[in-house]
Amino acid sequence: MGQKVELACIIDDDKIYVNLVKKIIEIKKLSENLLIYKNGKEALDYFKDIMENATDEDKLPDIIFLDLNMPVMDGWEFLNEFIKIKNSLNKKITLYVVSSSIDPRDLERAKSFNLVTDYLIKPIELKKFEKIFEKTAA
Amino acid sequence: MLTDLQLNSILEDFDIAYWKINLFSKEISWSEHFNILVGKPKIEEDRFEFFINHILHPDYRYDFRIHFEKLVKEEEPFSFEIKLKLENGKYRWFECKNQKSKTSREFRETAVLLFVNIHQSKRDQYTIEENFFYYRETAEMTSTGGWYVDTVNKNIYWDDVSKKIIDCPRDFQPAYEDRMNFYAQEHHNRMRNAFDKCENFGIPFKLELKMVSFQSREFWVRLTGKPVYNNEQVVIGIRGVLQNIDENKSNELNLQNSLDIIATQNSRLFNFAHIVSHHLRSHSSNLSLIVELLRESKTDRDKLDLLPNVEDVAGNLDSAISRLNDIVSIQTSLRKEKVNIKFEEALEIVLSSISSLINRENAKIVAEFQDLKEIRYIPEYLESILLNLITNAIRYRQPGRKPVIFIQTYIENDKEYLEVSDNGMGIDLDEYGDKMFGMYKTFHQSNPEAKGIGLFITKNQVEALGGTISVSSTLDIGTTFKIKF
Numbered sequence: 001m002g003q004k005v006e007l008a009c010i011i012d013d014d015k016i017y018v019n020l021v022k023k024i025i026e027i028k029k030l031s032e033n034l035l036i037y038k039n040g041k042e043a044l045d046y047f048k049d050i051m052e053n054a055t056d057e058d059k060l061p062d063i064i065f066l067d068l069n070m071p072v073m074d075g076w077e078f079l080n081e082f083i084k085i086k087n088s089l090n091k092k093i094t095l096y097v098v099s100s101s102i103d104p105r106d107l108e109r110a111k112s113f114n115l116v117t118d119y120l121i122k123p124i125e126l127k128k129f130e131k132i133f134e135k136t137a138a
Numbered sequence: 139m140l141t142d143l144q145l146n147s148i149l150e151d152f153d154i155a156y157w158k159i160n161l162f163s164k165e166i167s168w169s170e171h172f173n174i175l176v177g178k179p180k181i182e183e184d185r186f187e188f189f190i191n192h193i194l195h196p197d198y199r200y201d202f203r204i205h206f207e208k209l210v211k212e213e214e215p216f217s218f219e220i221k222l223k224l225e226n227g228k229y230r231w232f233e234c235k236n237q238k239s240k241t242s243r244e245f246r247e248t249a250v251l252l253f254v255n256i257h258q259s260k261r262d263q264y265t266i267e268e269n270f271f272y273y274r275e276t277a278e279m280t281s282t283g284g285w286y287v288d289t290v291n292k293n294i295y296w297d298d299v300s301k302k303i304i305d306c307p308r309d310f311q312p313a314y315e316d317r318m319n320f321y322a323q324e325h326h327n328r329m330r331n332a333f334d335k336c337e338n339f340g341i342p343f344k345l346e347l348k349m350v351s352f353q354s355r356e357f358w359v360r361l362t363g364k365p366v367y368n369n370e371q372v373v374i375g376i377r378g379v380l381q382n383i384d385e386n387k388s389n390e391l392n393l394q395n396s397l398d399i400i401a402t403q404n405s406r407l408f409n410f411a412h413i414v415s416h417h418l419r420s421h422s423s424n425l426s427l428i429v430e431l432l433r434e435s436k437t438d439r440d441k442l443d444l445l446p447n448v449e450d451v452a453g454n455l456d457s458a459i460s461r462l463n464d465i466v467s468i469q470t471s472l473r474k475e476k477v478n479i480k481f482e483e484a485l486e487i488v489l490s491s492i493s494s495l496i497n498r499e500n501a502k503i504v505a506e507f508q509d510l511k512e513i514r515y516i517p518e519y520l521e522s523i524l525l526n527l528i529t530n531a532i533r534y535r536q537p538g539r540k541p542v543i544f545i546q547t548y549i550e551n552d553k554e555y556l557e558v559s560d561n562g563m564g565i566d567l568d569e570y571g572d573k574m575f576g577m578y579k580t581f582h583q584s585n586p587e588a589k590g591i592g593l594f595i596t597k598n599q600v601e602a603l604g605g606t607i608s609v610s611s612t613l614d615i616g617t618t619f620k621i622k623f
Contacts (some may be wrong), residue, residue: 014420016450020427023444027434069416100419123423126430 005137009061011036011043012098013070013079017122021065024126030133035061039070040078051088060091063136065120068099068106075099079113086115094136096120146170153255158248161210172253177225177408195221195229202234209236209249221255231260258470281382286366287317288375289337303359303382306352322348322356332363336376343617346383358387402601414462421455464595476514481507481547481556484517488524501532501541510547510554512621519599524558526592527619531560536614559618574609 008031012018018036025031037043043064068075075097086093087115097110100122110119120128146169149156155172159165166185168176181188186206190199198220205216217235224230276282282298287293292314301308304320312320321329325347332343342364349359354485365377428447435441485505489496496503513520528543535541544559565574575597600607600621611617 014424016424016447017420017427019447020424020431023431024427027431100423101416101522102419103416122420123430124425126434 004029005031005062005133006058007031007033007035007061008133009037009043011037011040011064011070011075012067013038014067021129024129028126028130028133030129031063032092040066040073040081041123042072044073044078045083047082047089051085060089060090061093063133064093064095065098066095068097068101068110076109079116083113083115095130095134098122098124155253155255156251157251159210159251160248161246164210172448175224175253176222197221205234206251209251213246219260222253230255230257232256232547241475257494283380285380286332286375286377287314290374300380302350303380304351305355310352320349322350325346333376335372336363336365337611340367340373343378346387357382359383359385370538399604406601407556410462410466417458418455421451421458423452432504437616474516474518476516478512478514480504480512481515481520481545482511484520485524485545488521488528492525495529495532499532499541500533501543503528503543503545505545507545507547512550513547513554515603515623519603523556523596523599523621526596527558530592531558531562531617534560534562534565534617536561536563538617554623556621556623557618559616561616564613564615566613567611568610575607 005050008025010018010021015038018038020037022034025034035043037046047060050056066075066078073081079097082095094117095115096118097116098120099106102121107119110116149169150171153171155175156169157172158167158169160167168185176193179188179192187267190202194202198218201218202220205218207336208214208216215236217233220232220234221229222232233252233254233256235252235254237252277297277299281299281303283303284297285300286295288295294312294314296304296306296312298308301310306312318326318329328345328347332345335341336343342362344360344362346358346360348354348356360381360383361374361378365373366375366377368374424447428444428451431444432441435444482505485503489503490549495501528545531543539561542561544557546557546559548555548557567574575593597607600623603623605621605623607619607621609617609619
């Protein structure tokens with residue numbers, strides 16, 4: 001494995017899940033660094049801050065794992081806001097929606113967003129994680 | 139005086155045939171017209187017996203013999219109806235009568251028996267009777283009455299079925315000015331419009347509306363009206379039928395009602411299935427992640443590190459299941475019976491159960507149940523609704539402001555309402571309105587106080603009993619929940 005993802009971002013309010021994913025990323029050395037936000041608002045604030053202050057692109061993640069059901073600002077609201085600022089962010093960001101919802105309507109809706117690369121249903125297997133990171137790093 | 143020839147020709151014109159009977163010889167002779175009518179038969183036997191056996195309809199043989207005896211012996215006038223077989227082989231109705239003799243009995247030589255063709259009028263009479271029968275039966279069966287309004291002389295006419303539908307005495311005569319009293323208040327406008335349009339422009343109408351019976355009972359009717367014109371083509375009245383469709387209409391409304399209940403129950407079930415799938419899955423998926431990580435762990439230390447995660451998942455799963463259980467219990471308690479509950483008493487029970495919370499937050503609760511003191515409801519539901527709304531109001535109080543909760547019941551348009559208002563922090567409904575009663579926060583909110591399932595359960599309870607709940611709110615001012623039972 002030559003290349004490695006520099007910065008990954010997880011937006012999810014399930015602490016246990018975040019903990020476990022963090023462990024996986026550590027064990028498998030999938031990403032150098034990790035950003036963790038427990039709802040869409042916190043993540044959005046971070047992105048807006050970078051955009052407004054034109055700070056380092058390094059601080060933008062290569063990959064985002066976005067949960068749907070979260071308090072304050074859920075995944076859908078985040079997507080709607082993120083579309084507006086995405087083009088001003090000078091970096092290619094891969095975004096995956098990750099949810100335990102198997103409701104086909106959620107899947108349809110997620111795929112209707114161009115910026116959503118795929119809809120992943122929890123639990124995600126270790127191998128799948130590795131593949132996704134490899135693909136993003138390449 | 140008319141000659142026999144003239145007389146015969148007149149009788150013929152009126153389709154009247156006759157027999158002449160010689161009272162001495164008992165000989166019978168037929169008029170030419172009679173002979174033609176029955177097809178000029180060749181008669182070998184006795185003329186009378188031939189008539190009885192071949193021309194007269196068998197049903198009238200007995201009657202005819204009796205009357206014939208009378209004719210020969212006495213002078214009583216008689217008239218009876220018989221059927222004769224004519225030359226075309228078909229039976230026709232005739233009235234058979236004797237001719238009143240002017241001469242005294244002793245001098246009578248002949249008697250005359252007249253046969254008057256009454257077939258057409260008999261048939262008309264049958265047709266009318268038959269039509270009338272069908273009309274009556276149809277009207278009764280479909281409970282359809284007829285009505286007429288004389289718009290010139292301002293009179294109303296109802297037929298018997300109409301009177302039966304309206305449930306008024308048969309001799310009741312509705313006054314023109316009172317005609318609107320027989321329609322439900324909410325349909326006065328529709329009725330008046332249809333009536334005016336028909337009276338002024340001759341536009342017919344067909345309406346389904348509620349009428350009010352003589353005993354002030356409301357019921358559904360289908361009402362049609364068509365203009366009646368005079369020779370100058372001016373509308374002089376409106377005529378139509380009135381059909382009682384109360385049974386159909388209430389069936390229809392019941393059906394719609396059942397459909398609504400089924401639809402809400404279905405959406406609740408769907409919601410529940412979604413909740414189960416989503417919220418149980420999030421825990422199970424964490425468990426499988428842990429299992430995968432256990433497999434990957436190289437040292438015992440790494441494995442042990444995962445143990446607290448297992449504990450957390452177990453804990454979350456447990457509380458998720460107990461909350462799902464709360465939702466299931468909404469459905470099971472539906473089987474409980476509704477009783478009359480006083481709001482005052484229900485509130486007392488709720489307040490005593492959360493007295494420590496109220497004291498701690500120094501909350502003030504004002505209740506106003508004057509306009510609606512009690513309601514038929516499931517007590518556990520009413521208490522749960524009050525409990526959820528009150529604790530919710532206290533939980534989301536405006537920091538630094540003493541929480542005041544105002545609870546009020548009232549009746550509006552025959553519907554019962556409960557309102558719970560607070561002076562709390564309020565909520566931005568544009569942003570969160572649609573999520574307010576959702577399940578979501580239940581399993582996600584880390585704040586242990588805010589379980590978030592309360593409003594979801596409240597909404598479910600209210601809707602399970604056929605009511606609705608709505609919310610209005612202003613940030614920093616407060617929130618009002620309004621329940622229509």
